[in-house]
Amino acid sequence: MEDRLEEILTRHLENEGNLISILQDIETEFGYLREDVINWVSERLDIPPAKFYGIATFYAQFHLKPKGKNVITACCGTACHVKGSERLINSLVKELAIPDGENTSEDLKFTVEKVNCVGACSIAPVIIINKTVHGKMTSDKLMKEMKTLKEGKREYIDYI
Amino acid sequence: MVNKFLSGVSMNKDISIKVCMGTGGIAAGGVEVLSSFEKAFAVKGIRASVEKNCSVHKVGCRGFCARDVLVDIIINGEKTTYQYIKPDMVERIVSEHIMSGTPVGDWLVKDDYHTFHNKQVKVVLSDCGEVNPEDIDSYIDRGGYEATKKVLASMAPQEVIETIKTSGLRGRGGAGFPTGVKWDMAIKAPGPTKYLICNADEGDPGAFMDRSVVEGNPHAVIEGMIIGAYAIGAPYGYVYIRAEYPLAVERLHLAIKQAKEHGFLGKNILGKGFDFTIKVKLGAGAFVCGEETALIASIEGKRGQPRAKPPFPVQKGLWGKPTIINNVETLANIPYIIRKGAAWYAAMGTEKSKGTKVFALTGKIQNSGLIEVPMGIPLREVIYDIGGGIEGGRKLKAVQTGGPSGGCIPSSIIDTTLDYESLGKVGSIMGSGGMVVLDETDCMVNVAKYFLQFTQSESCGKCVPCRIGTKRLLEILTRITEGRGREGDIELLETLSSDVKTSSLCGLGQSAPNPVLSTIRYYRDEYEAHIYEKRCPAGVCKDLLSYSILEEFCKGCTACTRVCPAGAIIGEKKKPHKIVQDICIKCGACFETCKFKAIKKG
Numbered sequence: 152m153e154d155r156l157e158e159i160l161t162r163h164l165e166n167e168g169n170l171i172s173i174l175q176d177i178e179t180e181f182g183y184l185r186e187d188v189i190n191w192v193s194e195r196l197d198i199p200p201a202k203f204y205g206i207a208t209f210y211a212q213f214h215l216k217p218k219g220k221n222v223i224t225a226c227c228g229t230a231c232h233v234k235g236s237e238r239l240i241n242s243l244v245k246e247l248a249i250p251d252g253e254n255t256s257e258d259l260k261f262t263v264e265k266v267n268c269v270g271a272c273s274i275a276p277v278i279i280i281n282k283t284v285h286g287k288m289t290s291d292k293l294m295k296e297m298k299t300l301k302e303g304k305r306e307y308i309d310y311i
Numbered sequence: 312m313v314n315k316f317l318s319g320v321s322m323n324k325d326i327s328i329k330v331c332m333g334t335g336g337i338a339a340g341g342v343e344v345l346s347s348f349e350k351a352f353a354v355k356g357i358r359a360s361v362e363k364n365c366s367v368h369k370v371g372c373r374g375f376c377a378r379d380v381l382v383d384i385i386i387n388g389e390k391t392t393y394q395y396i397k398p399d400m401v402e403r404i405v406s407e408h409i410m411s412g413t414p415v416g417d418w419l420v421k422d423d424y425h426t427f428h429n430k431q432v433k434v435v436l437s438d439c440g441e442v443n444p445e446d447i448d449s450y451i452d453r454g455g456y457e458a459t460k461k462v463l464a465s466m467a468p469q470e471v472i473e474t475i476k477t478s479g480l481r482g483r484g485g486a487g488f489p490t491g492v493k494w495d496m497a498i499k500a501p502g503p504t505k506y507l508i509c510n511a512d513e514g515d516p517g518a519f520m521d522r523s524v525v526e527g528n529p530h531a532v533i534e535g536m537i538i539g540a541y542a543i544g545a546p547y548g549y550v551y552i553r554a555e556y557p558l559a560v561e562r563l564h565l566a567i568k569q570a571k572e573h574g575f576l577g578k579n580i581l582g583k584g585f586d587f588t589i590k591v592k593l594g595a596g597a598f599v600c601g602e603e604t605a606l607i608a609s610i611e612g613k614r615g616q617p618r619a620k621p622p623f624p625v626q627k628g629l630w631g632k633p634t635i636i637n638n639v640e641t642l643a644n645i646p647y648i649i650r651k652g653a654a655w656y657a658a659m660g661t662e663k664s665k666g667t668k669v670f671a672l673t674g675k676i677q678n679s680g681l682i683e684v685p686m687g688i689p690l691r692e693v694i695y696d697i698g699g700g701i702e703g704g705r706k707l708k709a710v711q712t713g714g715p716s717g718g719c720i721p722s723s724i725i726d727t728t729l730d731y732e733s734l735g736k737v738g739s740i741m742g743s744g745g746m747v748v749l750d751e752t753d754c755m756v757n758v759a760k761y762f763l764q765f766t767q768s769e770s771c772g773k774c775v776p777c778r779i780g781t782k783r784l785l786e787i788l789t790r791i792t793e794g795r796g797r798e799g800d801i802e803l804l805e806t807l808s809s810d811v812k813t814s815s816l817c818g819l820g821q822s823a824p825n826p827v828l829s830t831i832r833y834y835r836d837e838y839e840a841h842i843y844e845k846r847c848p849a850g851v852c853k854d855l856l857s858y859s860i861l862e863e864f865c866k867g868c869t870a871c872t873r874v875c876p877a878g879a880i881i882g883e884k885k886k887p888h889k890i891v892q893d894i895c896i897k898c899g900a901c902f903e904t905c906k907f908k909a910i911k912k913g
Binding site for chain 1: 335337338339376377379513514515516517518519522523554555556592593595596597598609610611612613614615671672673674675679680681711714745747749753758761762765769771874876877896898899900903904
C-alpha cells in the first residue's frame with residue numbers, strides 16, 4: 152500500500168498536484184477512499200484528515216465505501232428523466248437487491264450509481280454497464296443484461 | 312494469385328470510410344462496425360483508408376446521433392451516407408457498394424436526413440466530423456492554426472481584442488457577457504502572471520455541446536485558448552473538464568501533446584516570443600463548479616464553493632492572479648472569427664446576439680442530436696424543420712432551455728426567436744444550449760420538481776437562501792406531486808422563489824427557482840389540478856395515478872406479469888389478469904409492455 156501511495160504522491164508533488172487530484176488517483180488505485188489510506192496520506196503530508204473528508208464528501212466522484220464488482224451507472228439527465236430513467240433505476244435496485252439508502256449490494260457484486268448527465272442525451276435513456284454505454288434502454292433489455300451479468304456470461308470491453 | 316478485378320478496385324478507386332465513434336456512436340456499436348469494415352477489406356484485399364474520423368457521434372458529426380451508427384463511404388470524392396448500420400450489414404455494403412458500385416438503397420439516409428442539415432449554419436461545428444480529432448494534421452489541412460499564425464505574426468493583442476469586440480461574440484456558457492469586453496478587462500489587469508481557463512465543466516443535465524466539440528475538434532478549442540491567451544497576455548492556461556467525459560479528456564490530452572510537438576504550445580510559440588502552456592484539470596462532479604469562483608477554488612484543490620464578488624476573477628482569480636474564464640464553445644468560435652473576419656461573424660444573428668449557437672436538441676423529438684443554428688432563428692423552425700417534429704406523432708407541450716437555471720417555453724409561443732433577449736423576455740434563458748422537448752405526456756410540476764431536486768442536491772450549502780430555500784421549494788413541490796398539496800402552495804412557491812433569487816450568493820441559487828416560476832407562469836392550471844383535484848393531467852405523478860387491467864382487452868399473455876418488478880399482477884395464462892393495488896408500486900412497466908392496450912392509467 153505504502154509504495155503505491157508514495158508513487159502517487161511523488162507524481163503530484165512534481166507536477167503541482169492538489170488534494171483533489173491526489174484523491175482521484177487514490178480512488179482509481181484502490182477503488183474507493185479507504186480510511187486507513189487517507190489517514191496514512193494525511194500524516195505523510197501533515198494535512199488533517201478532515202480536509203480530505205471535506206473534499207471527498209463535496210464531490211460526487213468520490214466514494215467512502217467499497218464499490219461492487221459490477222458498476223451500473225444510470226444517467227439522470229433531463230432527457231433520460233423524461234424518457235423514464237427513474238423506472239429503470241427502481242427496477243435495477245429491486246433486481247439487484249440493493250439495500251435501502253445504499254448503492255451497493257451486500258455481497259459486493261453490484262453497485263448502482265446515479266449520475267447527473269453523461270451527455271449522451273440523444274440516445275436517452277442511457278445506462279452504463281461497467282463502462283460500456285447502452286443507449287435507448289428499456290426495462291426488458293436491462294433485465295436481460297442483468298441476467299447475463301449475474302451468470303457471469305459477459306465480459307465487457309472497456310472502450311473508454 | 313492476384314485477382315484482377317480486385318486489384319482493379321484498389322488501384323482505380325480512392326476509398327475512404329468514416330464511422331461515427333463518439334460516445335453515442337460507440338454505444339450504438341461503432342467500434343464493431345469499424346472493425347467489420349477493416350476485416351472485410353483485409354479479406355477482400357481492398358486498399359482503403361478506414362478513418363475513425365468524426366466528432367460527436369461519429370459520422371462526420373452531423374450531430375445526428377439518433378441515427379447511429381452513421382457511416383460515410385467516400386469513393387473518388389463522392390460521399391454516400393448510411394444510417395443505423397450494424398456490424399452484420401457491413402459485408403453487404405462492401406460487396407454491393409464498394410466492389411460493384413451499387414449502393415444498398417434501403418440503408419441509405421433519407422430526405423429527412425438532409426432536412427435536418429438544411430437550416431443549420433455551422434461555425435463551431437464546421438470541422439467537427441470532417442477532421443479526425445486524433446490527428447492534428449487533419450485539422451491543419453482544413454485551415455487549422457492559420458488563425459494562430461496570423462495573430463502571432465501580424466496582430467497586436469489590442470487588435471485581437473477589437474476584432475472579437477466587433478464580431479459581437481458573447482459568452483456561450485450562459486450569461487452572454489461580451490467576450491471582447493471581458494478580455495479587455497484582463498489585458499488592463501496589472502502583473503505578468505495571468506491565467507486563461509477553459510470551462511468544460513458542462514454540468515447542465517440534458518446538454519452535451521461542449522463534450523461534442525472537445526471530442527470532435529479539440530484543436531479548435533486549443534487554438535481559441537492560444538489566441539485568447541495572447542490577447543490578454545496570459546502565459547498559463549487550464550482546461551477544467553468533467554471526469555464524466557472520458558473520451559473528451561483522452562482526446563484533449565492527445566491534442567495538447569500534438570500541438571506542443573508542432574510548436575503551437577510551449578515556449579516561444581512559432582518563434583514569436585510568446586509562451587503559453589495548457590494543463591488539464593479534471594472536475595470531480597459538482598455542478599456548482601461551473602460558477603467562476605467555485606471553479607477556481609476547485610482548480611486550487613479545495614471544495615468548490617463560490618465566494619462573493621467583487622473582486623471579480625479578472626482582478627483576483629486563480630491563486631489571486633487575474634483570470635479569465637471562457638466556455639468551450641466561446642473559445643472554439645475564436646479561430647473562425649480571426650480567419651474569416653469580425654464582419655463575417657457579425658453578419659449572422661440578430662442585432663444584439665451575433666453568430667450561431669450550438670444546441671443539444673433532445674427529449675421527445677424525432678431527430679435528436681447536436682445542431683448549430685444562426686441566432687434569431689424561430690424556435691418553430693428548430694422543432695419542426697430541423698427536429699422533424701415530436702416523437703410518435705404526439706403534441707408538443709413545451710421546450711425547456713437553459714437546464715436547471717432556465718425555463719419552459721410553451722407551445723403557444725413557439726414562434727419565439729432564439730436569442731439572448733427574446734428568451735429572457737419569455738422567462739427562460741439561452742443557457743449553455745440544452746434544449747429538451749416535452750410533449751403532452753410530460754407533467755410540468757414533475758419537471759419543476761426534477762430540476763429542484765437537481766439544484767437542491769447540487770447546492771454547495773454556503774449561503775442560507777440557496778441551501779434552505781431550495782430544500783423548502785423541493786418539499787412543497789414534492790407534496791404537490793404526492794397529492795398532499797395545500798391551498799396557498801402556489802403563492803408560497805412564488806414568494807419563496809423570489810426570495811431565493813434575490814438573496815443567493817451565486818448564479819446557482821439566483822437561477823434555481825426559474826423552472827418553478829416559469830412552469831407556474833404558463834401551467835398554473837396543472838399545479839391547481841394537482842393541489843385541488845388531486846389529479847395529474849399528464850398522468851405522470853404516480854401517487855395520483857392507479858393502474859388497472861381492462862378485462863375485455865387482456866389476452867392473458869403474461870407479458871405484464873414478467874416485467875412487474877413488484878409481483879403485483881396475478882392471473883392465469885390466457886385468462887384476464889389483475890393488478891393487486893396494495894402491492895402495485897405504480898412504476899408503469901406493465902403499461903409500457905402491454906401490446907393490447909389493456910392497461911388503464913388514471
